[in-house]
Amino acid sequence: MRITVTVNGQPYTREVEPRLLLVHFLRDELGLTGTHWGCDTSNCGVCTVQLDGVPVKSCTVLAVMADGREVTTVEGLERDGELDAVQKGFVECHGLQCGFCTPGMLLTARWLLDRNPDPDEGQIREAISGQLCRCTGYENIVRSIRWAADASHSQEARQ
Amino acid sequence: MSYGRMHRKEDARFIRGRGNYTDDVRLPGMLYGAILRSPHAHARIVSIDTSAAEAHPKVKAVITGQTLAGLGLAWMPTLSQDTQAVLATDKVRFQGQEVAFAVAEDPYSARDALELIDVEYDPLDAVIDARKAMDPGAPVIRDDLEGRAGNHIFDWEAGDRARTDAIFEQAEVTVAQDMLYPRVHPAPLETCGAVADFDKVTGKLTVWCPTQAPHAHRTLYAMVAGLPEHKIRVISPDIGGGFGGKVGIYPGYVCAIVGSIVTGRPVKWMEDRSENLMSTAFARDYHMRGEIAATRDGKIQAIRVKVLADHGAFNGTAQPTKFPAGFFHVFSGSYDLEAAHCEVTGVYTNKAPGGVAYACSFRVTEAVYLVERMVDVLAAELNIDPAEVRMRNLLKPEQFPYLSPTGWEYDSGDYPKALRLAMDMAGYDKLRAEQADKRARGELMGIGISFFTEAVGAGPRKHMDILGLGMADGAELRVHPTGKAVLRVSCQTQGQGHETTFAQIVGQELGIPADDVEVVHGDTDQTPFGLGTYGSRSTPVSGAATAIVARKVRDRAKIVAAAMLEASPDDLEWADGKWSVVGDPSTGKSMAEIALAAHSNLELPEGVEGHLDAVTVYNPPNLTYPFGAYICVVDVDPGTGQVKVRRFVAVDDCGVRINPMIVEGQIHGGLADGVGMALMQVMAFDEDGNHLGASFMDYLLPTAIECPAWELGETVTPSPTHPIGAKGVGESATVGSPAAVVNAVVDALRPYGVRHADMPLTPANVWRVINGDPFRTDLAIP
Numbered sequence: 023m024r025i026t027v028t029v030n031g032q033p034y035t036r037e038v039e040p041r042l043l044l045v046h047f048l049r050d051e052l053g054l055t056g057t058h059w060g061c062d063t064s065n066c067g068v069c070t071v072q073l074d075g076v077p078v079k080s081c082t083v084l085a086v087m088a089d090g091r092e093v094t095t096v097e098g099l100e101r102d103g104e105l106d107a108v109q110k111g112f113v114e115c116h117g118l119q120c121g122f123c124t125p126g127m128l129l130t131a132r133w134l135l136d137r138n139p140d141p142d143e144g145q146i147r148e149a150i151s152g153q154l155c156r157c158t159g160y161e162n163i164v165r166s167i168r169w170a171a172d173a174s175h176s177q178e179a180r181q
Numbered sequence: 182m183s184y185g186r187m188h189r190k191e192d193a194r195f196i197r198g199r200g201n202y203t204d205d206v207r208l209p210g211m212l213y214g215a216i217l218r219s220p221h222a223h224a225r226i227v228s229i230d231t232s233a234a235e236a237h238p239k240v241k242a243v244i245t246g247q248t249l250a251g252l253g254l255a256w257m258p259t260l261s262q263d264t265q266a267v268l269a270t271d272k273v274r275f276q277g278q279e280v281a282f283a284v285a286e287d288p289y290s291a292r293d294a295l296e297l298i299d300v301e302y303d304p305l306d307a308v309i310d311a312r313k314a315m316d317p318g319a320p321v322i323r324d325d326l327e328g329r330a331g332n333h334i335f336d337w338e339a340g341d342r343a344r345t346d347a348i349f350e351q352a353e354v355t356v357a358q359d360m361l362y363p364r365v366h367p368a369p370l371e372t373c374g375a376v377a378d379f380d381k382v383t384g385k386l387t388v389w390c391p392t393q394a395p396h397a398h399r400t401l402y403a404m405v406a407g408l409p410e411h412k413i414r415v416i417s418p419d420i421g422g423g424f425g426g427k428v429g430i431y432p433g434y435v436c437a438i439v440g441s442i443v444t445g446r447p448v449k450w451m452e453d454r455s456e457n458l459m460s461t462a463f464a465r466d467y468h469m470r471g472e473i474a475a476t477r478d479g480k481i482q483a484i485r486v487k488v489l490a491d492h493g494a495f496n497g498t499a500q501p502t503k504f505p506a507g508f509f510h511v512f513s514g515s516y517d518l519e520a521a522h523c524e525v526t527g528v529y530t531n532k533a534p535g536g537v538a539y540a541c542s543f544r545v546t547e548a549v550y551l552v553e554r555m556v557d558v559l560a561a562e563l564n565i566d567p568a569e570v571r572m573r574n575l576l577k578p579e580q581f582p583y584l585s586p587t588g589w590e591y592d593s594g595d596y597p598k599a600l601r602l603a604m605d606m607a608g609y610d611k612l613r614a615e616q617a618d619k620r621a622r623g624e625l626m627g628i629g630i631s632f633f634t635e636a637v638g639a640g641p642r643k644h645m646d647i648l649g650l651g652m653a654d655g656a657e658l659r660v661h662p663t664g665k666a667v668l669r670v671s672c673q674t675q676g677q678g679h680e681t682t683f684a685q686i687v688g689q690e691l692g693i694p695a696d697d698v699e700v701v702h703g704d705t706d707q708t709p710f711g712l713g714t715y716g717s718r719s720t721p722v723s724g725a726a727t728a729i730v731a732r733k734v735r736d737r738a739k740i741v742a743a744a745m746l747e748a749s750p751d752d753l754e755w756a757d758g759k760w761s762v763v764g765d766p767s768t769g770k771s772m773a774e775i776a777l778a779a780h781s782n783l784e785l786p787e788g789v790e791g792h793l794d795a796v797t798v799y800n801p802p803n804l805t806y807p808f809g810a811y812i813c814v815v816d817v818d819p820g821t822g823q824v825k826v827r828r829f830v831a832v833d834d835c836g837v838r839i840n841p842m843i844v845e846g847q848i849h850g851g852l853a854d855g856v857g858m859a860l861m862q863v864m865a866f867d868e869d870g871n872h873l874g875a876s877f878m879d880y881l882l883p884t885a886i887e888c889p890a891w892e893l894g895e896t897v898t899p900s901p902t903h904p905i906g907a908k909g910v911g912e913s914a915t916v917g918s919p920a921a922v923v924n925a926v927v928d929a930l931r932p933y934g935v936r937h938a939d940m941p942l943t944p945a946n947v948w949r950v951i952n953g954d955p956f957r958t959d960l961a962i963p
Contacts, residue, residue, distance in 0.1 A: 039289065046288075055205040056198015058421070060370045061454040065877035068370050068421075096198035109196040113188050116846045120676030121195030122370045122421030128196065147885040154877070156370055156422045157676045159849030160885040 025089035029054065030098030038085050044078075045069045047085035048095060056096040056125045060154075067153030070126030071095050077130045079152075096125035099132065107170040107177075108132050117166030119157035126153050131167045140171055183688030183695045186842040189681045190696075191674075200419040204451050206376045206389045212241055214440050214450035215291035216433055217281040217298050218460070219273035222309070222531040222870020223320060224302035226269060226280070234283055234297035239290035241444050243298065244282040244436060246270035254439060256325075257405050260429055260647060261505065263334075263496035264325075265534060267432040273302070274322055274494035275533050276872050277459030282436040284448055307531040307870040308332060311468060311491035314528035322494055322529045332529040334496050339510035340485075340522035340587045348483040348520055352474035358558045361939045362547050364466040364491065364532070364864040366458055366874075367539035368882060369675070371421020373461055374451035377437040381445060385412045390434055391420040393427045394713025396671050397650060399705045401430055406438070417703040423675035424854075424915075425538035426462050428499045428715050455875045462499070462535030463864055466491035467509075467547045471555040479563050479570045481516055486523040486551060490536065496527065497534035499715070500543045501645035501652065507537050507544030508636050510587040514552035515596050515634045515808060516574040521586040531870045540851060540915035542637050542716050549633040553920035554937065557629075557927065561936055566613070567630050567924065568604060572597060575632065582901070589636060591806045592908075593898045594834065600632055602894050603810035603832040612814060620932060625817035627929025633917035635807040637909040638721025642800045647712060653800040654718075655709030656726035658734050660793040662780040664693060664773025668730075669701045671711025672723040677911055678843045679719060683727050685839050686905065690731035691738075691772045692758020709796065717807075717909035720839070721900075726799035728904040733795035740789050741779045742770045805900045805908040809833040811852075813921040817929045822948030824926055826856055826887065831918070832894040836908035841895075844910050849891050851914025857883040859922035863941045 026035045029052060036051050048054045048071065059081055060068035069080040072094040099106040108131040111117065118124040127150060134141055134149040141149070146164045155163060194200050231243040246268040249255040256264045269280050283294035306320045313319060314332040323329055349355055375390035386408055392398050395415040403410035420427065433450045440448035452460070468489040474482045490506065492498060500507040506525040513521040537543055556574075560567040575596040576583055583591040612628050619626045642651035657669040668687050672679065684698035701707050711723060735755065742760035743750040746768055753760050759769030770778075779793050814828040829852055838844045861881040865873040874880035899906025919940065926942045927935055930950055938950050 041289065049204075053207075054198070055202075056200075058202070058371070059204070060372070060421075061877045063454070063876050063878050066370055066454075096196075100197060105196070112196050113192045116189070116842050118192060118195055118676075119678070119846055119850065120369070120371070120420060120422045121191070121200045122202070124195050125198045143890070151884045151886045154370060154882050154884065156368065156424065156854075156882070157850045158846060159851075159853035159891060160888050161849045161891050162846055164885065164890075 023086050025086055027088045028092045030094060040086055042085045043081055044083040044085050044088050045080040048080060054095050054097050058122055058125060065154065067126045068123050070129050070153060072129050072133060077133050094129065096128055099128060106132060107173045108135065108167065110173065111166040111170035115162050115166040115169050117158065117163045123153060123155045127155065127163055131170065134167065135171055135174065139174060183685045184839050187681060187685060187695060187840055189678050190684065191678065191680045202371055202419045202421055203374045203376060203389050203391050206418065208376065208378060208447040211447040211449055212284050212286060212444055213288040213291045214282055214284045214437055214448050215288065215295055216279050216436065216456065217295045218456065219269065219276060219278040219280055221273055221302055221304050222276045222307040223305040223322065224273050225305060226272060227301040227303050229281060230299040231281065234294040237290065237294050237297060239286040240283060240294045241286065242284040242440060243294065244268065244439055244443065249439065252439065254406065254435060257430065257435060259495055259497040259534065260499040261496040262502065265495035265497055267435045271325060275531050276870050277456065277533060279432040282440060284440045284444055309530060309866050309868055309870050311489050311528050311530050314530055322531060334492055334527035334529060335505045336524065336526050337505045338522065338524045341520050342522045345483045345485050345520040345522040349472065349474045349485065352482060353477045354475045354562065355472060356558045356562045357470065357472040358555060358937050359470050360554055360937060362465040362467045362469065362550055363940055364463050365539060365858055365862045366463050366864055366880065367424035367426040368458065368880065369422030369424055369426055372452045372454060372457040373427060373431055373433065375434045375437040376447060376449045377441040378447040379438065379441040385414065386438065387414045387416065388434065388438060389416045389418055391423065391427050392417045393423045393673055393675060393715050395673055395703060395705050396710050397647065397712055398430060400650065415705045417673045420673065420675040424540050425464065425715050428713065429462060429497060431461060454877060458880055459872050459875050460533050462497065462538035463533055464535065464539035464541055465547060466536065469551050471551050473555050473559050475559055479565050479573050481518055481574045483518055483520040484513055484552065484555065485521065486512055488523065488525040490525055490527040491530050491532065492527050492536050493530055493532040493534040495534040498536040500537045501639055502647060503644065508542060509544040509548045511545055511585065511589050511636045512548035512552050513585050513587060514549065515576060515632045517576050517580065518586055532866065540854060540912040542635055542912045542916055543639065545636055546916045549916050550920045553631045554923065557924045558936055568609060571600060571630065571632055575600065590803055591634060592803060592900050592902055594806065594808050595896060595898055596632065596808060599808065599832045599834055599896050600810040602896060603812050603830050606892060606894050607812040607828065607830040609812065625819050625929040627815045627817065627925040629813045629921045629923065629925025629928055631811045631917050631921035631924060633809055635717065635913050635916055636804045637717035637807060637912065638801055638805045639716050639718055640801060640804055650712060652712050653798050654711030654723045654726045655798045656723065656730040657709050657796045658687065658730045658794065660734055660772065660776045662777050664697065664776040666691065666693065666698045667701060668698055668727060669708045670723045670727060671708050672714040672719040673703045674714065677719060677847065678840065682839050682843055683724065686724060686727045687731045690728055690735060693772050717911040720907045721805045721903060721909040722799060722801055724907055725801065725904050726797055729799055730795050730797040733797060734793050737793045737795065738772060738775045740786065741775050744783055744785050745770055745775065745778050803902045805836065805903055807833065807835040807908040807910060807913050809913055809917050811917050811921040813925040815925040815929055817926065817947060819951055822944040822951060824860055824942055824947060826889050826922065828892065829889050830892045830894065831914060832896065833910065833913055834896040834898050835910035835913060836898060836900045836903065837906040839907060845893055847910050848893060848914045851912065852891050852918050853883050853888050854915040855918025855922055856887055859919045859940050860887065860942050
């Protein structure tokens, strides 16, 4: 099947098998290996990307379902050489260790802050509860997202 | 100077999605492999028909055990001097065992090919319960082993049996408890896999795979496959978590290599999650009976333990060869005892091989869980507060170095201080008062303590080797003319931040910024030999090698600086990161200045050739012994059995902390593991050997909801044997925390007369306990 998917603002047209998963389309067809694969069953969330602005687990979305839609991956978070606040937060607060869950966590964090710029700890924990991290015990991920929220506020205050 | 909180160097690539994990490796002309696995736990293979798969237009090769037998590769050695089938030839011995390997032009076609392979099995009775493995008439799993009649693998003991038994006979109080540390799996989010590329022209084999021990893999490939070792390059790129599950060589790696040799093209194999959970190294599975002999006022005199160890179908535990039960015999824990003794029996069952994995420090996890549960059982028997029982028995600072009753020499510690700090942070007395109020109202609240002593940094060469390879680590350090350095180490990070921490060690020793040090690792062509990262050994062994090689460079720099200053080296001192004439800091020469001079035509003393580069091998004189005191507070819903971890206080002493931010992150992760194992995680099987936890739908891991905000504290007791006083921390929290959670839940259930309940304390299991059902310790079905 011929599909056109806009990924990080750039349209890509490809001939794909109907059964091809979105995660494999991104990784193998487009070479965007920042999106990882981890479990097959939508439990771990390392494959999380945004589809039309909403986090989805790309191991459970067919590439053909993304036809005509917009996908944002971790590679699309940095804009004009400027890291997204959530990327900075994860560095500041040691929100990653092996880095495997990080891209998915970043995309969910961005979605959360877009909807709720001032989330409390419980709201952050709930937002990332569909994603697993085996290294951090989540504490520093929560702090990282909170750091990004604070950084965004102080940036707005400056403007 | 360079120690302290510092952002990680490796983060820049990971936050941009630019890590390079094994599955990200793509080579021109690469093919893809997939493994057909056994649906049975125990069955004879009658026939395998691969003709339909081979006829698939995109399939390039189908490899079976017969193919491998022709190459002498159907079986491979394990890390415990046993053998393991690469692809089954005669029988399958666990559900999920590797049977055939299909290689195709794309990964989906490789999976399609598996559907076209026809295997006829003759099912056999399976041995699933380890306690029945040695029954007369039990099916014999390893009929491939000559002279092996049953499923018994080994008997092993440590300590003084006679003295221990004598103390038990005279003791005022004895307590005993059976407990199971259930089978769990480390489940790193990146599964295992490999890309193998055999170049027929040069004869060079390159293997990318997420191994925690790249050098050990290279040597084993050389020994197994007969390939010359210098023609093998193992590259361990970024690893998406290891936790001990990525130490050994898995059949898929060998299949990928054979696939590349057979097809003449690079072959990638990546397992899926079910394959990962069903076939790669599990952890624990120890059936234990602990006993304590004590006085009526709670002084512990002796402890003895019997263990039945379920090793699965092949004995593939990864630990120093002399120790078939790993370091389990450190089970006397943090206490001042007169005697201790343990007996461990290992058996085969129809389950996947493994046993030593999952941040266990070679089974210190099981040992700590055993002793910390037993101390609580004793406290309940004597009706003394568990904190008080521990205080009465903890080793005292003046007893270090301390020779334990089973032969360990604990290096240093101030145990009472750590426990007091944890109790202060938790507000222990207030918590007990709150608990009393709640109990009066029928509410269930529990407070659990665990005090652990770890034994890490394997290890001294005279005691420790793996398959004859001594456990010393090399390090190489180059200082370029402009004073920038490249460190090469054998250990391999899986998220521990070696690129940062090890650069900080070099920076501290040479007086240069950590940013000026590049750390090279994970590539056997680029790094010196060493045994890898597991058992919390990176900082204790490779970190020590790093400090020592940097000091060698510093010593060389001293000679150059003396020439620069036209002084005798004996008149120089190292101060503020520079070599200067004693008492005259204005003469100080920085490492950058010295490095440039060392590469120049500066005249040097006879016999000194210039440059600053150095090489070393570090053979640790002893293990290091981190320790800590943990307190967990839980609330239990009596209606549902749901356990909520309300607070978790963790005081860790890992000696000198190089980067406290990274240390705290390591502890956080281990604490989450403890909550997971205590409350959720278990690999259960039905009586036919069907795996009941073969996906993340059934093998439950903790999320941000189950984990509390961790409360950390620290004490610092430097290791006297480590060159920078560090002790290692990667596994401390995983080792120490499960007992604290279980002790808290059991404490909450005291009104029901509960003394013990096995992990995992799922709502269903807790509900059973509350409602008087006998608790299942057999299969640990959640």
